[in-house]
Amino acid sequence: MGGLLDKLFGKGSEQSAQIAKDRLQLVLVHDRTNLSEERLAQLKDELVELISRYVEIDAQKVDVFVENDRRASLLVANIPLVPNHRVHR
Amino acid sequence: MSAKVVTITSGKGGVGKTTATANLGVALAGLGHRVVCIDADIGLRNLDVVMGLENRIVYDLVDVVEGRCRLRQAMIKDKRLPELYLVPAAQTRDKTAVSPSDMIRLADEIRPEFDFILIDSPAGIERGFRNAIAPADVVLIVTNPEVSSVRDADRIIGLIEADEKGPGKLVINRVKPEMVQRGEMLSADDVIDILAIELIGIVPEDESVLVASNRGTPTVMDGGSLAGRAFNDIARRLLGEQVPLTLPEASLSWLQRFMRALFGSPNGRGG
Ligand SMILES: Nc1ncnc2c1ncn2[C@@H]1O[C@H](COP(=O)(O)OP(=O)(O)O)[C@@H](O)[C@H]1O
Numbered sequence: 001m002g003g004l005l006d007k008l009f010g011k012g013s014e015q016s017a018q019i020a021k022d023r024l025q026l027v028l029v030h031d032r033t034n035l036s037e038e039r040l041a042q043l044k045d046e047l048v049e050l051i052s053r054y055v056e057i058d059a060q061k062v063d064v065f066v067e068n069d070r071r072a073s074l075l076v077a078n079i080p081l082v083p084n085h086r087v088h089r
Numbered sequence: 090m091s092a093k094v095v096t097i098t099s100g101k102g103g104v105g106k107t108t109a110t111a112n113l114g115v116a117l118a119g120l121g122h123r124v125v126c127i128d129a130d131i132g133l134r135n136l137d138v139v140m141g142l143e144n145r146i147v148y149d150l151v152d153v154v155e156g157r158c159r160l161r162q163a164m165i166k167d168k169r170l171p172e173l174y175l176v177p178a179a180q181t182r183d184k185t186a187v188s189p190s191d192m193i194r195l196a197d198e199i200r201p202e203f204d205f206i207l208i209d210s211p212a213g214i215e216r217g218f219r220n221a222i223a224p225a226d227v228v229l230i231v232t233n234p235e236v237s238s239v240r241d242a243d244r245i246i247g248l249i250e251a252d253e254k255g256p257g258k259l260v261i262n263r264v265k266p267e268m269v270q271r272g273e274m275l276s277a278d279d280v281i282d283i284l285a286i287e288l289i290g291i292v293p294e295d296e297s298v299l300v301a302s303n304r305g306t307p308t309v310m311d312g313g314s315l316a317g318r319a320f321n322d323i324a325r326r327l328l329g330e331q332v333p334l335t336l337p338e339a340s341l342s343w344l345q346r347f348m349r350a351l352f353g354s355p356n357g358r359g360g
């Protein structure tokens with residue numbers, strides 16, 4: 001919807017409801033799983049190390065995060081593999 | 090027939106559990122059902138004053154549990170309605186005076202004679218909360234559209250699920266439609282997105298709730314108030330009726346109504 005409406009409903013400025021929602025979603029990941037940002041980063045490093053023993057991966061692009069499906073939490077890891085033809089043997 | 094036991098809980102204090110219990114009790118009794126409200130907030134008795142029955146207390150919940158009277162003797166009849174009773178909490182004891190199995194036994198004793206047993210839970214996740222949910226068939230979780238109360242609601246929902254009482258149904262209380270519309274308050278949709286449980290009611294912030302508690306006449310009794318209508322709708326949903334989940338509209342300004350008529354609701358059912 002247009003800019004006028006956005007102004008009328010305060011959408012132009014930073015909306016605290018959206019901030020509240022984002023903060024809640026983050027804090028609840030930790031509340032539900034006991035997994036802090038630090039522990040998640042540690043888990044990611046170990047995962048990279050482990051998987052690298054089997055297959056070459058692009059460590060810079062590895063993304064590990066927790067996602068919610070209804071009330072269940074999913075640990076999601078996106079681990080880009082380096083294409084075979086680029087691997088030097 | 091056996092009563093349905095409905096426990097009203099929240100995690101965080103001060104979000105409207107006692108208000109909800111009193112109003113749902115009055116609404117269900119007003120719809121012709123036999124209702125007992127039990128105040129399980131031992132040491133912080135409140136439901137009696139919100140229902141306006143504080144001057145008629147002789148025995149309380151702990152007197153029943155410790156055998157000083159029968160449950161029937163501790164039940165105060167609300168004379169304004171055909172079948173509404175209150176079992177008050179003890180004021181001078183603490184929550185350890187009652188156990189979860191006491192609560193199950195008491196509920197089972199009166200189940201055959203009533204349609205609903207509403208239990209007003211204390212705040213927290215300790216013994217008092219355990220007592221309140223022990224006999225529950227349905228758990229209502231009350232929250233406000235605000236970060237800390239939603240967070241605590243999430244914790245409670247997890248505990249209720251672990252207890253195999255779950256998932257519970259959500260009451261969002263003290264919603265200010267004009268703030269939701271401005272994007273400065275979580276909408277009902279936002280809260281449901283986050284908590285992912287069934288919504289059973291949205292209750293607006295309403296001065297009539299305070300006026301009602303001043304007088305000891307739950308706002309459902311005065312019929313027309315927005316909060317009263319919202320609680321009445323929750324009562325009907327508890328009875329299995331399909332009542333649309335919308336917030337009463339009257340608190341929108343003419344400009345908001347005009348804009349909404351032109352462009353629709355920008356915040357879904359929360360707006
Ligand atoms: N929908 C509402 N609108 C305005 N005030 C409310 C509403 N719901 C609750 N309150 C007020 O909030 C306060 C706390 O409510 P209460 O029912 O005692 O909460 P709890 O039992 O969860 O501690 C009371 O002063 C009550 O009047």
Ligand SMILES: [Mg+2]
Nearest residue numbers: 106107130135
């Ligand atoms: Mg209370």
